[in-house]
Amino acid sequence: MKHSDFKPNLEFLSSGGFPYRCTDIGQRTITAIPLRPGSRLWTEGPPYAVQEEVFDELAIASCALNHEEAIRAAITESGGLRPGFPHETITVFMQARFSPDYLAYPDKPLLRLVKVLGGDIYVAYGVRKDGEFWTILCFCLFDNEYLEIPERQFLECPVVTDDDYRARRACL
Template structure:
C-alpha cells in the first residue's frame, strides 16, 4: 500500500497477517490499533484503550487491504527479491553476535533494518554494531550477499565481488548518515 491509500477508519492487513484499524494519518506515517480483541470497547475512541502503533514508510509498503493481495505480494517478493533468505544457522549466528555483549549494543537498531548496496551491486546486510574504543566510531558487522544476493560462489559469472558470498565484513563510519568505509585490515 501507499501512504495515500490510508484514511482514518480503514481496516488493513499488516505484517504477519494481523489486522489493524487506522486511527490517524500523518505526513509520512500512519497510526493504527491492532484488531485482536473480542470486546468492541477496546476500539472506541479516541483515546483508545488499545495501544496505537506508528507505521513508517517501510511498514506501510508491507500492508494490504485483503488477504489475497498479501499472498500475491508474498509470492511476487519471493520470485523477484534480491534478498538471500538467510538459512537458520546464519540467522542464529547473526543474532548471537548482535546480542552477545548487552553493555555495548548498537543504540540505533532501526538503522540495522536497511541493507546497504555497494556500487558494484553487492548487498550488505548489517546485523550488529559495536563501538571502537580507540576512535569512538561504530563498527558495523554485515553479511555480504553478492550482486542481487544470488551468487552461488565467488567464481560465479554473476558475482563481481572478490569476497566469497555470505562472508562477514566490518564497516566503519556514521550509520545515521549512511557513510561507511571498509578498513584495510580487520582486527
C-alpha cells in the same frame, strides 16, 4: 501497500502479519493501533487504551490487507532479484537481535535499511558497541559473507534499489 491505500478505520496486517487499524493519516506516515483478540474496549477511541504506532514509508510498503495479499506481494516484489537466507544465517541474525548490544542500540530503524557499498548489497542484522562507537553487523547478499561496518560508514551508504539487485545479480 501504498500510503494512498490507507484511510481511518481500515484494518490491515503489518509486515509481521499482526492486525492493525489505521487511526490517522499524515503526509508520509500513518498511525495505527494493534488489534487484540477479545474486548473491543481496547480499540475504542480516540483516545485509545493501546499505544498508537507510527508506520513510515518502509513499514507501509510491507503492509497488506490480508494474508493472501501479503504472500502475493512478497512473491511479486522479489521478482527473483532478492535471494533468500539459509537457516544458519537466520540463526545468526536472531542471536544478534537478542544480544545486549542490540537491545541497547538507540537507532534501530537504521538496521531496517539494506545498503549498497562498492556494488555489494548489505543487510544489517545486528550491532556491536566498540567503546563509544557502534559497529553494524552486516550480511553480504550474493557472497554470503559477514562483515562489520562502522555505523557512520553504513549510514552514509545509499539504500539499495532494484537496479542495484539487478547489477549485482548480473555479476554472478
